[in-house]
Each structure stands twice: as structure tokens, then as C-alpha cells.
Amino acid sequence: xxxxxxxxxxxxxxxxxxxxxxxxPVSLAAISERQHISLSYLEQxxxxxxxxxxxxxxxxxxxxxxxxxxxxxxxVSDIILAVDExxxxxxxxxxxxxxxxxxxxxxxxxWQELSKEIRTFLDGITLSEIxxxxxxxxxxxxQNLGQDKVVNA
Numbered sequence: 001x002x003x004x005x006x007x008x009x010x011x012x013x014x015x016x017x018x019x020x021x022x023x024x025p026v027s028l029a030a031i032s033e034r035q036h037i038s039l040s041y042l043e044q045x046x047x048x049x050x051x052x053x054x055x056x057x058x059x060x061x062x063x064x065x066x067x068x069x070x071x072x073x074x075x076v077s078d079i080i081l082a083v084d085e086x087x088x089x090x091x092x093x094x095x096x097x098x099x100x101x102x103x104x105x106x107x108x109x110x111w112q113e114l115s116k117e118i119r120t121f122l123d124g125i126t127l128s129e130i131x132x133x134x135x136x137x138x139x140x141x142x143q144n145l146g147q148d149k150v151v152n153a
Contacts, residue, residue, distance in 0.1 A: 007085035009037050010045050014054060014079050018071045018127045025057075025064030045083055052082035071131060077122035 016031045028046060032039040046065060049055045054074060055065045067074060098105035 003080065003085060006045065006083050007080040009035075009041065010049065010083040010085075011076055011079050013037060013042055013045060014049065014067070014074070015127055015130060017055065017065055018067055018074075019131060021066045024062060025066050027064040030064075048083045049079070054079060054082045067127075070128070072126050072128035074127045075123050076125045076127075076130075077119055080122065 012035050013031050016035055017026050020026045020030070028039055028042045031037065032042055046055060046057075050057055050065075053068045056068045057063070057065050098108055
């Protein structure tokens with residue numbers, strides 16, 4: 001799977017949003033601070049996420065982002081695909097040749113099958129499933145405590 005920083009950061013940021021939206025829209029600055037992701041990079045990602053109906057934005061004071069759908073309706077692959085990432089292991093196309101040739105490489109079918117398995121796996125994981133894990137709760141708590149120290153300093 002060609003999962004780059006863009007895909008990983010998008011999943012991380014949307015998961016952060018899902019965890020913290022219970023108090024209203026979440027600002028990108030808050031996500032940036034908690035997840036140590038550049039604010040300008042988040043702005044680029046969230047523009048794509050908004051265009052693909054993963055998130056909705058609210059303008060003005062107290063504005064920010066919320067999930068467009070419930071966390072149990074958003075899969076990890078939805079997020080990755082929304083920011084123009086693919087779920088492919090290699091750049092081989094189904095109908096075209098591999099590596100710029102007119103024929104398929106020897107391992108073409110192997111990598112295509114792996115790509116399908118990865119996509120199926122990520123399709124089956126929703127944000128709400130990730131949020132219910134014990135490790136997620138402890139991570140949220142430690143991030144919030146760290147943020148409180150910065151605010152109260």
C-alpha cells in the first residue's frame with residue numbers, strides 16, 4: 001500500500017477530531033498542537049476531507065471542524081482515499097502493463113491481491129472501533145493532560 005505521510009496524518013487528524021468533537025467544532029490549531037502536525041499541512045488535508053464529505057466546517061468564533069457522519073460510518077479507507085492516497089502496494093494497473101511496459105510483471109497478481117486485502121481490511125475499520133480501544137483512551141488522556149500543562153503555564 002502506498003500510504004504516505006499524507007494518509008497517516010489524515011487518519012490521525014480525523015481520529016483526533018472524532019475524539020474531541022463532543023464539545024463542538026474542533027480547530028485545526030488544537031489538532032496541530034496535540035498531534036504535532038503542521039497547521040498549514042492540516043489546512044491542505046482538511047480542504048480535501050471537506051470536499052469529500054468526511055468533515056464539515058463551521059466559520060467564526062468557536063468554529064472548526066466536525067465529522068460529517070457518525071464515527072461508526074467513517075472507515076479508515078474513506079479517509080485515506082479522500083486525501084488522494086491509494087490502497088495499492090505497487091503502481092501496477094489492472095489493465096495496463098507494469099513498470100511502463102506492455103506486459104504485467106511476474107508478481108503482478110500477488111501484489112494486486114495484497115492491495116485488495118489491505119483495502120478490505122481498512123474498509124472494515126471505523127473511527128468508532130479505534131476510539132473504543134483502551135490504548136486510545138490512555139493516549140487521549142495523556143494528550144489532554146499535556147495540553148493542560150501548556151495552557152496553565
